[in-house]
Amino acid sequence: MVEQVMTNPGAIESGGHMLSVRDLAVEFGQDRGSVRALDGISLDLRAGRVLGVVGESGCGKSVTARAILGILDRPGRLVGGRVLLDPGTSAEQNLAALDPNGAALRAVRGGRIGLIFQEPMTALSVHYTVGNQIIEAIRAHKTLSKAAARAATVELLREVGIPRPELRIDAYPFQLSGGLRQRVGIAMALACAPDILIADEPTTALDVTTQAQILALLRRLQRDKGIALMLITHDMGVIAQMADDVAVMYLGRIVEFAPVRRLFAAPRHPYTRALLRSVPDIRAVPRARLATIGGTVPHPGARPTGCAFHPRCQEMIAGRCETTAPSPVPAGLEGASCFHAESVVQEAVV
Amino acid sequence: MNVLEVEGLTKHFPIRSGLLQRETGRIRAVQDVSFHIRRGETLALVGESGCGKTTVSRCILRALSPTSGAIRFSQADGTVTDLATLSRRALRPLRRHIQMIFQDPYASLNPRMLVGDIIAEPLLVNGVPAARREARVRELLDLVGLPATARTRFPHAFSGGQRQRVGIARALALDPRLVVADEPVSALDVSVQAQIINLLLDLQDRLGLSMLFVAHDLGVVRHVSDRVAVMYVGHIVEIAPTAELYTRPRHPYTEALLAAVPKPDPAQRDAIAAPSGEVADPANPPPGCAFHPRCPFAVPRCATEVPALRETTHGSWSACHRTNELTLQGVV
Structure with a gap:
């Protein structure tokens, strides 16, 4: 009944930095001025580790992913920062400096970096079979005969x-259930x-039992x-089950x-604490009330002065939080x- | 006293194909479903997509006509009416007593109407005089925690959570006997979701609301409901008081559902428990118990005989042949 999680004893040594994002900034141009959707995001992706990125809608978690891959929707544009692939090695490459439509970045996207979407139907075409789309993806990056790519696709599925990948390879996405479609999305x-x-x-x-299968x-x-x-998720349960390190965005x-x-x-930020308390719990006393965060997430165009969370924060220091922004968490x-939290000594994550 | 008694509710959708659109099959969306809702009680209907929970709620609202079965609704004066068979005309005077809260606060409010007019519309339709309407709208805005100035603004000026408050105010305008809420918080962010859950809890206490709460999120359901009915492929497989269903499930599907919820506790993460296989197709359900192909406890009998919903302990019902021999794992 339980999908077993096997850990490979000979797995690649974990911990090496694969991708370092530094001071990433994105703006969405609008008629009157522009709105800063990302304001100095720094994070590291390390081999064999899961970085969970959590936050409510509009916090910029999806924009971060799209900015890394150079697939921002217009009118979004990168206005600063670096996206370093293989940082600190001789092969280091700044993806943010590459042409988003150029061959170099296209080779990385779907090659070194794979992307899984929320709704796999956005990644899959309705006009082609599942197999044709995966074969196309493989052949865009590797020189492989059609037959070899097809065999590789069956293996991937x-x-x-x-189940029965040699038959499902010729199915169209609409013939598959949501769970199977997401498996195809992962295969791709x-x-x-x-x-x-x-x-x-x-x-x-996805439904909860399908979600459990896909997470496993x-x-x-x-x-x-x-x-x-x-x-990237908004679900603290998914974060707790999957992540090694967590970045909370606001x-x-x-x-x-x-x-x-x-x-x-021991959450340090009042927003993290409030977020954790407001999650409905399947172990709750029936009819128990939840802790709430007052107000709503402000529009990025109307970012509050000082600490952006201060209007909703229960621990706001009058005269300080609304005027001065606390320093960002160093990468x-x-x-x-x-x-x-500044009195607490910041430790390096090992 | 029961506000609603549903008995043997069945809803099939025909599958038509070919030039003559002959019926070539049937989707058994809801199959022989029975439950009741007591006055002042919230019953949650949970299950995964396609299990029939929304079809049940739409049958009760008579947005759909049931294939068979009875939906007995008791009015304030004690008269009991079977909604399942009433004509549209005969239903009309009853509709004000059953109101609905929708899932999507962006799609369920007319963007061209002022919030005050949206909330007043059920009053207007039911002939409440203008002066009384105005006072009632103010009362309702206050009840759901919106400022009185909201009356003269359009929905776009409000956030998702505030819009959901408008939808709740509209549903409560006519003091309904029964409120049907279909996934009322699933489109909201957690911090806002918590506010709306608390509002619903307050309203339950203050107004003694009777509610059918349709949802897929077991955490939310635990907070708001008195009893829970679990559906799988058109059938109710278990009904029990909330705390009991979570701590001592009596149906293997309920156990699987509870185990699959990601626990917000990194210390408990050794195994993600997921039942194998996929939810059965309601157009072609497996014989016997619909859950048997995925059930770790299935015996040959489960593949041939449909288990009836039977009372296990007082107030707890389970549709499983082996319910008395099994000790299933709940959440602590």
Whole structure:
């Protein structure tokens, strides 16, 4: 009944930096001025580790993924920062400096970096069979005969747990259930054996038992292949089950970064604390009220002064939080961007 | 006293194909479903997509006509009416007593109407005089925690959570006997979702609302409901008081559902428990118990005989042949 998670003893050594994002900034141009959707995002994806990125709608978590891959929707545009592939090595490459439509970035996208979407139908065409689309993806990156690519596709579909892959390869996406479609989406992301995977809300559209199957699959593949996984979600349950490290986002900034156990045991940022308390719990006393965060997430165009969370914060320091912004969490260090957390010594995440 | 008694509710949708559109099959969306809702009680209907929970709620609202079965609704004066067979005309005077809260606060409010007019519309349709309407709208805005100035603004000026408050105010305008809420918080962010859950809890206490709460999120359901009915492929497989269903499930599907919820606790993450296989197709359900192909406890009998919903302990019902021999794992 339980999909077993196998850990590969000979797995690739974990911890090496695969991708480092530094000071990423994105603006969405509008008629009157522009809106800053991302404001100085720094994070690291490391081999064999899962970085969970969590936040409410509009916090910029999806924009971060799209900015890394150079697939921002217009009128969004990158206005600053670096996206370093293989940082610190001789092969280091700044993806942010590449032409988003150029061959160099296209080789990385779907090659070194795989992408899994929330709704696999957005990634799949309705006009082609599942097999044709995966074969096309493989052949866009590798020189392989059609027959060899087809055989590889059957193997991929088998690996992601699709029953009778030699038949399903000729199915159209609409003939598959939501769970099977997401498995196809994962197979497609894995087509070129990427060492980095970005999954944007991969289970949000799925039912709870299907979600459990897909999470178990993602965890198994990530561990076996030593993939650096960036998992974007709004669900603290998914974060608790999947992430090694967690970045909590609010209004285009990372407000807290910590290893998952410490984040849940001792959250530093008042927003993280409030978020954790407001999650409905299946262990709750019936009819128990939830802790709430007053107000709503402001529009990025109307970012509050000082700390952007201050109008909703119960621990606001009058005269300070509304005028001065707390310093951001330094890349790779555990901590929170909050005046209350600054007294705590920031430790490097090992 | 029961506000609603549903008995043997069945809804099939024909599958038509070919030039003559002959019926070539049937989707058994809801199959022999029975339950009741007591006055002041919230019953949650949970299950995965396609299990029939929304079809049940739409039958009760008579947005759909049931294939068979009875939906007995008791009015304030004690008269009991079977909604299942009433004509559209005969239904009309009853409709004000059963109101609905929708899932999507962006799609369920007319963007061209002022919030005050949206909330007043059910009053207007039911002939409440203008002066009384105005006062009632103010009362309702206050009840759902919106400022009185909201009356003269359009829905676009409000966030998702505030719009859902408008939808709730509209549903409560006529003091309904029964409120049907279909996934009322699933489109909202967690921080806002918590506000709306608390509002619903307040309203239950203050107004003694009777509610059918259709949802897929077991965490939300635990917070708002008194009893829970679990559906799988058109059937109710278990009904029990909320705390009991979560701590001591009596049906293997309920156990699987509870185990599949990702727990917000990184210390408990050794195994993600997922039942194998996929939800059965309601157009072609497996014989016997629909859950048997995925059930770890299935015996040959489960593949041939449909289990009836039987009372296990007082107030707890389960449709499983083996319910008395199994000790299933709940959440602690």
